[in-house]
Amino acid sequence: MSIIFKHARQLVVEIDEFINTAEKGVLVFKEGVLNYLNNEKESFADKISDIDRLEATADRLQRKIDDEAYQHSLLPQSISDVVSMLDRVDELIDIAKDNLYLFELELPFFPENIRNEYIRLTTTSVEAALCVIPAVRTYFREPVQVRDMLTKVYFYESETDKISRNIKRKLFHEMHELDLAQKIHLRYFALHIESISDKAQELADALTIMALKINI
Amino acid sequence: MITLLFLTSGLFLGWSLGANDAANIFGTAIGTRMVRFRLAAIIAGIFVIIGAVAQGAGANETLGDLGSVSTLGAAFTVALAAALTVFWMTRLSLPVSTSQAIVGSIIGWNFYTNNPTDLGVLTKIVATWISGPILGGIFAVLLFMLLQLATRKVSLHLIYKDVITRVGLVIVGAFGAYSLGANNIANVMGVFTHSIQLTPLDFDWLVIGSKQQLFFIGGIAIAIGIATYSKHVINTVGRSLMPLTPEAALIIVLAQSLVLFIFSSQTLSSAIASIGLPPIPLVPVSSSQVVIGAIIGIGLYKGGREIKLNILGSISLGWIATPIAAGILSFFMLFFMNNVFKQEVGSTEIKRILQTETEPGSLQKNRPITYHPDSLQNDSLANL
Numbered sequence: 001m002s003i004i005f006k007h008a009r010q011l012v013v014e015i016d017e018f019i020n021t022a023e024k025g026v027l028v029f030k031e032g033v034l035n036y037l038n039n040e041k042e043s044f045a046d047k048i049s050d051i052d053r054l055e056a057t058a059d060r061l062q063r064k065i066d067d068e069a070y071q072h073s074l075l076p077q078s079i080s081d082v083v084s085m086l087d088r089v090d091e092l093i094d095i096a097k098d099n100l101y102l103f104e105l106e107l108p109f110f111p112e113n114i115r116n117e118y119i120r121l122t123t124t125s126v127e128a129a130l131c132v133i134p135a136v137r138t139y140f141r142e143p144v145q146v147r148d149m150l151t152k153v154y155f156y157e158s159e160t161d162k163i164s165r166n167i168k169r170k171l172f173h174e175m176h177e178l179d180l181a182q183k184i185h186l187r188y189f190a191l192h193i194e195s196i197s198d199k200a201q202e203l204a205d206a207l208t209i210m211a212l213k214i215n216i
Numbered sequence: 217m218i219t220l221l222f223l224t225s226g227l228f229l230g231w232s233l234g235a236n237d238a239a240n241i242f243g244t245a246i247g248t249r250m251v252r253f254r255l256a257a258i259i260a261g262i263f264v265i266i267g268a269v270a271q272g273a274g275a276n277e278t279l280g281d282l283g284s285v286s287t288l289g290a291a292f293t294v295a296l297a298a299a300l301t302v303f304w305m306t307r308l309s310l311p312v313s314t315s316q317a318i319v320g321s322i323i324g325w326n327f328y329t330n331n332p333t334d335l336g337v338l339t340k341i342v343a344t345w346i347s348g349p350i351l352g353g354i355f356a357v358l359l360f361m362l363l364q365l366a367t368r369k370v371s372l373h374l375i376y377k378d379v380i381t382r383v384g385l386v387i388v389g390a391f392g393a394y395s396l397g398a399n400n401i402a403n404v405m406g407v408f409t410h411s412i413q414l415t416p417l418d419f420d421w422l423v424i425g426s427k428q429q430l431f432f433i434g435g436i437a438i439a440i441g442i443a444t445y446s447k448h449v450i451n452t453v454g455r456s457l458m459p460l461t462p463e464a465a466l467i468i469v470l471a472q473s474l475v476l477f478i479f480s481s482q483t484l485s486s487a488i489a490s491i492g493l494p495p496i497p498l499v500p501v502s503s504s505q506v507v508i509g510a511i512i513g514i515g516l517y518k519g520g521r522e523i524k525l526n527i528l529g530s531i532s533l534g535w536i537a538t539p540i541a542a543g544i545l546s547f548f549m550l551f552f553m554n555n556v557f558k559q560e561v562g563s564t565e566i567k568r569i570l571q572t573e574t575e576p577g578s579l580q581k582n583r584p585i586t587y588h589p590d591s592l593q594n595d596s597l598a599n600l
Contacts, residue, residue: 008379015375075378076249077462082374140374214374 025093234441244465261439267397274498289559313502320539324546349509
């Protein structure tokens with residue numbers, strides 16, 4: 001019996017560590033984008049290496065959690081839901097890493113008069129992710145509370161959509177000094193940043209159903 | 217050898233009881249993969265035997281009061297009639313309980329042998345059948361409220377909750393198996409306890425009497441039923457009967473175990489009586505019906521939207537149809553046993569002689585009494 005509890009304890013530690021890693025990853029993404037927009041090259045390079053390390057750690061932990069849970073038949077009823085939820089959390093840090101690399105690879109040029117909108121877009125999009133991650137933690141301890149915690153996620157996701165739409169409108173309607181290629185390039189970066197809040201919303205949707213399923 | 221042959225109907229009844237009723241104890245735990253079948257079968261098998269031997273006598277006495285089936289041939293027929301009723305009604309997908317079948321079968325014997333059926337005992341038994349599911353429902357609601365309170369107070373991690381539920385299901389399952397053995401062994405071996413007298417096993421520090429030996433054999437039959445066929449029942453019936461979460465299953469099984477325990481514990485009954493309250497009747501009850509009562513109890517507590525009222529109808533039908541079917545079958549089988557196979561199936565006369573022989577003060581009161589069908593036949597013929 002103590003062996004079962006030992007495995008359970010280990011799994012709890014690994015899940016907590018995994019969620020913390022994902023949260024750090026999202027924060028690093030935010031700081032990295034802000035560094036890029038503020039032209040802080042050294043800090044940006046640090047963030048690239050940080051997110052690389054965090055993403056690798058998250059992947060390793062996720063594999064370990066999957067193995068442990070299936071091997072010891074823990075949470076037999078909800079294991080597939082939990083694994084798919086943790087996969088969605090991993091997608092958050094994956095997409096954060098990919099997007100941060102796109103900044104490094106494509107070196108987009110952000111004109112001064114639209115930079116603030118991109119800062120707002122990044123902050124709001126990341127806020128959605130930062131709201132959904134505590135809900136993931138709560139799912140494991142107090143599933144009843146999860147639904148209430150997700151309201152903010154939907155709010156920030158819709159705010160992100162609005163900011164992104166404004167950016168696109170501004171790019172194509174007001175900023176005539178930019179080439180079409182530049183406009184399209186910047187539009188793609190708005191989409192990349194926006195994708196963080198989209199993933200957070202997908203995770204929130206999954207969590208809502210899972211929390212309902214788990215409440216007896 | 218002949219004793220063993222006659223005992224087969226009881227063993228068959230025990231086997232089918234184990235095969236069917238294990239689903240009520242470990243069905244959800246196995247169905248939801250919280251507990252492995254092998255572990256569940258071992259635990260259920262061991263505890264059902266312990267329960268039968270340690271606490272099976274109480275409910276057995278009540279069945280004896282209803283009708284002391286006095287010959288081996290009659291006991292064989294009565295148990296077979298009950299077993300066939302259970303088998304036949306299960307095939308027809310009708311609600312059936314071993315407890316109700318054996319009671320009907322004994323009444324059939326009473327009718328055939330002109331033994332009067334004690335209406336007081338019968339009323340006590342029927343009242344228990346009705347109060348069993350109701351009590352199951354009350355216990356389930358109380359335990360459900362307790363669990364909800366505990367869940368609100370302590371916010372355990374889902375993984376810890378899973379492990380605790382798993383351990384809980386094993387412990388409660390063991391208690392459930394113990395209570396099943398204690399309460400339902402009378403259905404399996406009760407009719408044989410008056411017709412088979414085995415030599416007590418004396419181990420100096422422990423003497424195992426005839427009844428305990430019979431209960432042990434019956435317990436083994438139930439355990440074999442659990443080990444050999446309950447997996448099939450759980451896979452086909454168990455999950456559709458109880459589509460429950462493991463936490464709800466824990467409550468349902470605990471409620472069921474408590475009801476079965478209450479209706480089989482002599483100690484508890486005596487304790488209640490000692491404080492001036494009416495003693496608890498020790499009667500075999502249907503574990504399936506208690507489980508349904510518990511599920512309905514939780515359903516009502518949650519607002520009653522999920523209750524299928526036709527289940528209540530089917531339980532009531534079971535209370536009436538099963539004993540009647542078993543009684544009629546028992547009556548006709550006894551007729552064949554008596555007239556075609558020329559086996560003595562007991563009579564009022566025999567019962568009177570047996571009572572005289574065991575009366576306090578009788579010259580032969582300390583003589584171990586061993587009845588064989590042949591000797592009984594000769595005795596009864598001589599008395600005629």
